[in-house]
Amino acid sequence: MLNIYEFNQYRDFDSFSNLELFIIAFACMCVGSFAQSVIHRSNPKILNKKKLNIFYPRSFCPNCKNQINPLYLIPLLGFIFQLGKCIKCREKISIEYPLAEISFLLIGLILVYSYGLSLFFYITFLIFFLYYILFFLDLKFFYLPFGLNISLILIGLTTNGFYNMFVDSFFNLLNVNGLLFSLYGFFFGFFTLWSVNFFYRLIRKKDGIGGGDFILFGAIGSIFGPVSLSFILLVSSLIGCIFFLINKEVYDNRLPFGSFLILGSIIYFVTKNFELLDNFLVL
Numbered sequence: 579m580l581n582i583y584e585f586n587q588y589r590d591f592d593s594f595s596n597l598e599l600f601i602i603a604f605a606c607m608c609v610g611s612f613a614q615s616v617i618h619r620s621n622p623k624i625l626n627k628k629k630l631n632i633f634y635p636r637s638f639c640p641n642c643k644n645q646i647n648p649l650y651l652i653p654l655l656g657f658i659f660q661l662g663k664c665i666k667c668r669e670k671i672s673i674e675y676p677l678a679e680i681s682f683l684l685i686g687l688i689l690v691y692s693y694g695l696s697l698f699f700y701i702t703f704l705i706f707f708l709y710y711i712l713f714f715l716d717l718k719f720f721y722l723p724f725g726l727n728i729s730l731i732l733i734g735l736t737t738n739g740f741y742n743m744f745v746d747s748f749f750n751l752l753n754v755n756g757l758l759f760s761l762y763g764f765f766f767g768f769f770t771l772w773s774v775n776f777f778y779r780l781i782r783k784k785d786g787i788g789g790g791d792f793i794l795f796g797a798i799g800s801i802f803g804p805v806s807l808s809f810i811l812l813v814s815s816l817i818g819c820i821f822f823l824i825n826k827e828v829y830d831n832r833l834p835f836g837s838f839l840i841l842g843s844i845i846y847f848v849t850k851n852f853e854l855l856d857n858f859l860v861l
């Protein structure tokens with residue numbers, strides 16, 4: 579069985595020329611731009627009204643419906659060329675576009691720097707892509723599309739099943755198959771939140787946690803395994819509490835818990851892969 583360190587030797591960061599790094603950076607920003615348009619087009623309010631999917635029609639200004647010149651679709655530069663406004667109607671372009679492009683640029687470069695152009699890079703970048711979309715869809719619309727959650731589960735099952743990609747030291751010691759690690763993670767994640775909601779519903783006669791949250795937590799479990807989940811749940815709940823205290827007026831009854839789960843699992847990944855807490859905790 580291969581492990582992630584063998585993938586790293588595929589192409590090391592130091593071996594890239596400046597041009598190659600530029601192409602990688604540019605490609606990362608294009609993915610960011612695409613992620614942002616998926617978020618925009620998945621808005622349930624827009625989706626129900628118009629015939630719109632991720633690829634059709636071509637990018638247009640949401641205000642005046644003017645089709646955007648391909649030159650202005652170049653990440654970051656397009657925004658700068660247009661001075662942040664639609665060239666036709668002068669409506670402001672959402673700051674979320676350059677924000678997404680910069681986020682993907684930074685994450686892409688950090689991942690390439692850390693893991694080279696390896697399979698581990700592609701997988702973690704893909705997970706970040708799905709996370710980014712889910713994070714903002716839940717934050718803005720309380721919407722966690724089933725298809726995106728299922729994609730994460732498939733990534734968890736295949737990468738762990740074939741390559742033991744995220745299997746932690748605890749499971750390595752047990753010598754458990756990566757697929758089992760992933761399945762345990764999924765069921766543990768899914769049923770933890772499902773049963774919290776089940777008891778909540780018994781007492782309060784209404785749902786406390788959305789169905790998308792169970793599946794998302796199961797998906798996170800299928801990637802990072804069952805041991806990660808208590809840490810992730812603890813961190814996400816802390817983030818949720820702070821968020822609630824700050825935004826009491828905006829979100830009176832509902833919280834985008836899926837977004838917090840995503841942040842919690844990113845914090846788990848970072849602390850584990852960069853060994854930030856190894857001296858304090860056994861993760």
Ligand SMILES: [Zn+2]
Nearest residue numbers: 639642664667
């Ligand atoms: Zn316009």
